[in-house]
Amino acid sequence: MEEIGFLGLGIMGKAMSMNLLRHGFKLTVWNRTLSRCDELVEHGATIGESPAAVIKKCKYTIAMLSDPAAALSVVFDKDGVLEQIGAGKGYIDMSTVDAETSSKISEAIALKGGSFLEAPVSGSKKPAEDGQLVILAAGERALYDAIIPAFDIMGKKSFFLGQVGNGARMKLVVNMIMGSMMNAFSEGLVLADKSGLDPQTLLDVLDLGAIANPMFKMKGPSMTKSSYPPAFPLKHQQKDMRLALALGDENAVPMPVAAAANEAFKKARSMGLGDLDFSAVHETVASSKGST
Numbered sequence: 669m670e671e672i673g674f675l676g677l678g679i680m681g682k683a684m685s686m687n688l689l690r691h692g693f694k695l696t697v698w699n700r701t702l703s704r705c706d707e708l709v710e711h712g713a714t715i716g717e718s719p720a721a722v723i724k725k726c727k728y729t730i731a732m733l734s735d736p737a738a739a740l741s742v743v744f745d746k747d748g749v750l751e752q753i754g755a756g757k758g759y760i761d762m763s764t765v766d767a768e769t770s771s772k773i774s775e776a777i778a779l780k781g782g783s784f785l786e787a788p789v790s791g792s793k794k795p796a797e798d799g800q801l802v803i804l805a806a807g808e809r810a811l812y813d814a815i816i817p818a819f820d821i822m823g824k825k826s827f828f829l830g831q832v833g834n835g836a837r838m839k840l841v842v843n844m845i846m847g848s849m850m851n852a853f854s855e856g857l858v859l860a861d862k863s864g865l866d867p868q869t870l871l872d873v874l875d876l877g878a879i880a881n882p883m884f885k886m887k888g889p890s891m892t893k894s895s896y897p898p899a900f901p902l903k904h905q906q907k908d909m910r911l912a913l914a915l916g917d918e919n920a921v922p923m924p925v926a927a928a929a930n931e932a933f934k935k936a937r938s939m940g941l942g943d944l945d946f947s948a949v950h951e952t953v954a955s956s957k958g959s960t
């Protein structure tokens with residue numbers, strides 16, 4: 669496959685691009701904080717000096733950025749994607765954003781004659797390192813077909829969901845469920861502990877029953893030790909809850925559970941936990957002062 673551009677080398681972008689390099693892809697990378705490119709360069713990547721420079725050089729460019737503001741800035745600002753996108757070039761945004769952001773980007777790229785695909789992912793740092801993401805793509809089918817060799821390296825399964833917006837919406841629904849589950853899990857761990865049970869035994873019981881899942885299994889042991897090394901930063905999970913609630917507003921779907929979960933993530937952010945893993949929401953319950 670031809671050289672691919674990659675914009676955004678945070679937790680996910682770095683893991684995904686390293687994985688592509690390991691599998692023989694040639695990459696030109698850019699990150700706002702340039703020093704984050706160094707490790708990729710050591711593994712064979714080339715640096716592009718701006719998003720525009722990367723687009724100019726590469727037929728296909730992937731982005732993995734924090735939020736709607738970042739996704740829009742990289743496309744619309746000076747030296748951004750729009751300056752060089754055009755006929756024969758494809759832009760694939762894998763960031764988690766809302767459908768409106770994605771549509772704005774898609775329309776602007778179409779006006780320049782380029783192709784666009786949104787492709788947010790389910791799966792965190794480890795699945796990204798291992799090429800085990802679930803890819804939720806929507807937009808131009810021809811671009812999806814062209815980029816499939818890269819998706820096959822980054823993911824264990826890719827879905828094509830139709831028109832732009834469907835990938836963003838699917839991702840927000842999934843993360844809304846995940847964020848709500850994480851809060852219920854945190855409350856359960858604290859309830860077990862405060863009522864005299866061993867949280868580790870609770871984890872063993874959960875893992876054998878109908879609500880066993882990889883998230884409880886992976887995060888539970890570190891949560892019981894109040895350890896939250898960031899795989900999925902809490903500030904991004906709160907962003908996803910906020911965007912999912914807005915989707916609920918648009919569609920008049922009552923979501924009291926998600927709204928409460930969003931409040932807990934906001935509380936965690938106010939406690940300075942935004943850069944830790946989203947499982948740190950546990951601290952909002954664990955560290956609350958209760959009298960018995």
Ligand SMILES: NC(=O)C1=CN([C@@H]2O[C@H](COP(=O)(O)OP(=O)(O)OC[C@H]3O[C@@H](n4cnc5c(N)ncnc54)[C@H](OP(=O)(O)O)[C@@H]3O)[C@@H](O)[C@H]2O)C=CC1
Binds near residue numbers: 676702742762901
């Ligand atoms: N971590 C995870 O488990 C998962 C994350 N996601 C989603 O993937 C996306 C990336 O997540 P993750 O890698 O964890 O996040 P990080 O916070 O680790 O990385 C964010 C990236 O966005 C860049 N960025 C932020 N603001 C701007 C801006 N204004 N202009 C240009 N670049 C900017 C950062 O650059 P800089 O280095 O300069 O700060 C960095 O490269 C998010 O949308 C997240 O919700 C999806 C699935 C799993």
Ligand SMILES: O=CC(=O)O
Binds near residue numbers: 789900
């Ligand atoms: O967006 C986060 C994830 O784990 O998926």
